[in-house]
Amino acid sequence: MTTHEILLGAQKAKLPLSLADTDSKNAALEAMAVALVAAKEEILQANAQDLEDARGRVSDVMLDRLALTPTRLTDMAKGMREVASLPDPVGAVLRRVVRPNGLVIEKTAVPMGVIAIIYESRPNVTSDAAALAVKAGSACVLRCGRDAWRSCNAIVKALRAGLAEAGLPETSVSLIEDTTHASSNELMTADGLVDLLIPRGGAGLISACVQNATVPCIQTGTGICHVYIDAAADPEMAVKIVVNAKTSRPSVCNAEEVCLVHRDIAKTVLPMLKKALVDDRVAKQLPPVELRLDPRAAEIIPGVPAGDRDFDTEFLDYILAVGVVDSVDDAITHIAKHSTHHSDAIVTENEEAAARFVGCVDSAAVYVNASTRYTDGGEFGLGCEMGISTQKLHARGPMGLSELCTYKYIIHGNGQVR
Amino acid sequence: MTTHEILLGAQKAKLPLSLADTDSKNAALEAMAVALVAAKEEILQANAQDLEDARGRVSDVMLDRLALTPTRLTDMAKGMREVASLPDPVGAVLRRVVRPNGLVIEKTAVPMGVIAIIYESRPNVTSDAAALAVKAGSACVLRCGRDAWRSCNAIVKALRAGLAEAGLPETSVSLIEDTTHASSNELMTADGLVDLLIPRGGAGLISACVQNATVPCIQTGTGICHVYIDAAADPEMAVKIVVNAKTSRPSVCNAEEVCLVHRDIAKTVLPMLKKALVDDRVAKQLPPVELRLDPRAAEIIPGVPAGDRDFDTEFLDYILAVGVVDSVDDAITHIAKHSTHHSDAIVTENEEAAARFVGCVDSAAVYVNASTRYTDGGEFGLGCEMGISTQKLHARGPMGLSELCTYKYIIHGNGQVR
Numbered sequence: 001m002t003t004h005e006i007l008l009g010a011q012k013a014k015l016p017l018s019l020a021d022t023d024s025k026n027a028a029l030e031a032m033a034v035a036l037v038a039a040k041e042e043i044l045q046a047n048a049q050d051l052e053d054a055r056g057r058v059s060d061v062m063l064d065r066l067a068l069t070p071t072r073l074t075d076m077a078k079g080m081r082e083v084a085s086l087p088d089p090v091g092a093v094l095r096r097v098v099r100p101n102g103l104v105i106e107k108t109a110v111p112m113g114v115i116a117i118i119y120e121s122r123p124n125v126t127s128d129a130a131a132l133a134v135k136a137g138s139a140c141v142l143r144c145g146r147d148a149w150r151s152c153n154a155i156v157k158a159l160r161a162g163l164a165e166a167g168l169p170e171t172s173v174s175l176i177e178d179t180t181h182a183s184s185n186e187l188m189t190a191d192g193l194v195d196l197l198i199p200r201g202g203a204g205l206i207s208a209c210v211q212n213a214t215v216p217c218i219q220t221g222t223g224i225c226h227v228y229i230d231a232a233a234d235p236e237m238a239v240k241i242v243v244n245a246k247t248s249r250p251s252v253c254n255a256e257e258v259c260l261v262h263r264d265i266a267k268t269v270l271p272m273l274k275k276a277l278v279d280d281r282v283a284k285q286l287p288p289v290e291l292r293l294d295p296r297a298a299e300i301i302p303g304v305p306a307g308d309r310d311f312d313t314e315f316l317d318y319i320l321a322v323g324v325v326d327s328v329d330d331a332i333t334h335i336a337k338h339s340t341h342h343s344d345a346i347v348t349e350n351e352e353a354a355a356r357f358v359g360c361v362d363s364a365a366v367y368v369n370a371s372t373r374y375t376d377g378g379e380f381g382l383g384c385e386m387g388i389s390t391q392k393l394h395a396r397g398p399m400g401l402s403e404l405c406t407y408k409y410i411i412h413g414n415g416q417v418r
Numbered sequence: 419m420t421t422h423e424i425l426l427g428a429q430k431a432k433l434p435l436s437l438a439d440t441d442s443k444n445a446a447l448e449a450m451a452v453a454l455v456a457a458k459e460e461i462l463q464a465n466a467q468d469l470e471d472a473r474g475r476v477s478d479v480m481l482d483r484l485a486l487t488p489t490r491l492t493d494m495a496k497g498m499r500e501v502a503s504l505p506d507p508v509g510a511v512l513r514r515v516v517r518p519n520g521l522v523i524e525k526t527a528v529p530m531g532v533i534a535i536i537y538e539s540r541p542n543v544t545s546d547a548a549a550l551a552v553k554a555g556s557a558c559v560l561r562c563g564r565d566a567w568r569s570c571n572a573i574v575k576a577l578r579a580g581l582a583e584a585g586l587p588e589t590s591v592s593l594i595e596d597t598t599h600a601s602s603n604e605l606m607t608a609d610g611l612v613d614l615l616i617p618r619g620g621a622g623l624i625s626a627c628v629q630n631a632t633v634p635c636i637q638t639g640t641g642i643c644h645v646y647i648d649a650a651a652d653p654e655m656a657v658k659i660v661v662n663a664k665t666s667r668p669s670v671c672n673a674e675e676v677c678l679v680h681r682d683i684a685k686t687v688l689p690m691l692k693k694a695l696v697d698d699r700v701a702k703q704l705p706p707v708e709l710r711l712d713p714r715a716a717e718i719i720p721g722v723p724a725g726d727r728d729f730d731t732e733f734l735d736y737i738l739a740v741g742v743v744d745s746v747d748d749a750i751t752h753i754a755k756h757s758t759h760h761s762d763a764i765v766t767e768n769e770e771a772a773a774r775f776v777g778c779v780d781s782a783a784v785y786v787n788a789s790t791r792y793t794d795g796g797e798f799g800l801g802c803e804m805g806i807s808t809q810k811l812h813a814r815g816p817m818g819l820s821e822l823c824t825y826k827y828i829i830h831g832n833g834q835v836r
Contacts, residue, residue, distance in 0.1 A: 018778075018780075191628070214628055240833060241835060360433060362528075362531065364827060366827070367830075368830045369830070369831045370829055371836055373835070373836045374521060380515070380523055391634060392613055392614070393614065393634040394812035397826070397827050409798065410784050411783060411784070411786070411792065412786045413787045414787055415658060415659065416788040417662030418792060418797070
């Protein structure tokens with residue numbers, strides 16, 4: 001089927017899905033989870049073919065992201081059941097006013113309609129995104145990367161069998177067949193057919209969407225996250241937070257990429273950081289962090305001199321740019337210039353410095369004395385997430401079920417006229 | 419100054435404005451209102467020049483929109499004081515959770531940053547938009563139509579004098595000097611310099627923004643609003659609502675453009691509508707409504723046969739397209755195809771039909787037994803509005819102060835790491 005035909009199919013699913021009650025949607029999610037596990041053989045076989053094709057062409061990290069196992073499939077089904085257990089966002093009355101003229105005005109959460117998701121090679125995104133969209137009452141149109149297409153197709157086939165069994169339209173979940181740029185471009189400009197486009201992938205994909213999308217679009221992901229160690233920081237806490245933010249999972253968007261240290265504490269804290277991020281890790285046979293130092297940091301500890309781009313790079317690796325600043329306001333200015341407005345943290349015992357940092361840093365998540373790694377739907381208590389928005393319109397930070405909805409005003413009267 | 423220089427100026431105002439407390443912002447609004455009235459002579463003189471230039475080139479309606487009088491200026495100042503009296507949206511904690519690990523997560527309303535507004539020839543939009551932006555803690559960059567530039571410039575000069583007196587940056591409010599398409603295009607693509615673009619104007623402007631904007635943008639305005647008269651409608655109420663929705667102010671976006679009538683009530687209600695919209699108005703020497711009828715309506719009452727485009731036109735005039743449908747679902751299907759998703763109404767005494775209509779019509783405001791003319795920030799209890807969004811992302815329907823804000827997550831910990 002063409003991309004356009006698939007979009008028309010999704011349009012047809014919109015109304016029945018938006019009217020489906022919570023029990024029907026949960027029953028469909030359960031049926032989809034059952035069907036997913038039942039199709040284990042077909043899915044693993046499709047995945048084996050994808051892996052065979054990809055081997056040699058893509059990195060080992062990418063191969064690992066692409067690979068499915070019986071355990072991963074069971075986890076995907078479990079994820080769908082977890083979404084079923086979350087509260088239904090649809091129908092929530094967000095604000096209710098009774099006007100002096102008797103009109104009852106209810107601002108009510110309603111489904112977005114058709115959500116398109118462009119992603120890359122992780123097949124598990126397929127079931128995650130489908131579960132979230134269905135629970136939020138929206139049809140989803142999925143466009144995966146070429147490397148994962150056979151796997152995603154087998155998964156979507158199973159999910160649709162589950163939908164059909166539960167009595168919801170199969171076209172509630174669709175996979176685009178074309179994996180060339182043409183289909184991405186078509187989704188970006190499918191005015192009236194796509195209510196929300198969510199690109200989940202690298203900086204190239206995101207910027208292509210921002211430049212070309214005429215449909216409503218939410219930027220997700222890129223994270224150049226900062227930890228600023230204030231003069232009044234507890235040095236032990238600062239080191240613990242930086243070690244966690246940098247090394248607990250360097251490949252994710254909420255990992256730290258830049259550490260800024262106040263000059264008054266630099267001589268104390270930088271050697272501690274160097275020990276924790278380099279020496280201790282070498283001793284434990286863990287990958288050491290490469291420190292890229294600005295000239296002032298380089299006067300205090302050994303490391304690689306930071307290059308022009310090092311304070312503007314999402315390394316997603318065991319690399320940390322380190323700089324010394326003169327004040328909390330200097331840190332704020334640096335962050336305003338270099339941050340991707342994802343997650344930034346201050347470590348300080350000084351409440352005034354914390355308040356200044358929180359007030360001035362314009363990011364989706366601003367932390368005082370905690371690791372940037374907490375920016376996550378689960379950790380924020382949303383139960384799940386469809387990605388992390390780094391834009392200001394509609395949703396900022398982790399997008400849960402509520403952020404996949406819009407609202408409408410429902411007004412009941414008894415003949416009022418102006 | 420170039421548009422780029424003006425945008426850089428607005429950027430500089432962002433932080434002080436976002437940190438300004440409620441009293442400072444209200445004091446600034448008061449000073450701006452005082453300065454506006456104090457500059458009456460200069461503003462009226464500039465307006466006289468604008469009017470002189472425009473006469474003969476634009477319609478009388480446009481000339482009326484452009485014209486300022488001492489009373490209109492006083493009303494503009496009054497409007498600014500009303501905005502001052504509204505609650506401050508900034509800093510509101512929208513959601514607060516304390517996580518099991520002790521993290522305190524607060525989803526907090528914060529200013530958008532820089533809001534750009536492209537509008538046409540109504541000079542009063544200048545002070546309205548400036549007041550709303552300042553109260554919401556954002557700088558605003560205004561781009562008016564050529565016909566109104568001298569008037570808007572005189573107004574902005576006065577507003578900036580007020581800002582300076584109150585100790586807020588003058589560049590909190592700026593007027594773009596270039597009134598060619600070049601400046602609109604520059605605002606649409608000023609990535610990183612414009613946090614939100616709001617076009618307020620005709621369909622051409624809106625669609626240019628949707629097609630070309632790479633900055634976050636909210637579509638406002640176009641309203642092809644429907645009133646559906648159900649089989650179970652109270653005919654008197656139906657006529658009263660249609661007369662109000664069509665004739666109380668036909669030039670506005672929440673005015674009715676299309677009336678759909680259930681076949682079972684058509685023979686009762688259509689003659690009543692014709693009498694109220696045509697005959698009674700002629701008798702009262704009011705402009706009669708031109709009825710553009712589909713073939714089934716034309717069998718019952720006299721009127722002009724509806725052409726191909728009549729059910730897809732925002733007439734903004736004393737013209738109403740009228741059609742007969744077979745059921746509430748037919749009305750819903752028609753509206754899905756032809757509505758601009760602004761405001762649509764059902765008139766019915768049947769709760770099931772009302773619930774079906776409300777559930778299925780995907781518009782910003784859906785009415786049961788009330789006129790579409792209520793879609794308005796003031797009427798909805800928001801106190802004001804910056805326009806009416808017809809998109810689903812971020813804001814839908816009237817945008818008040820809250821809708822001009824975004825949010826960020828502020829997280830306080832005591833050393834938590836994952």
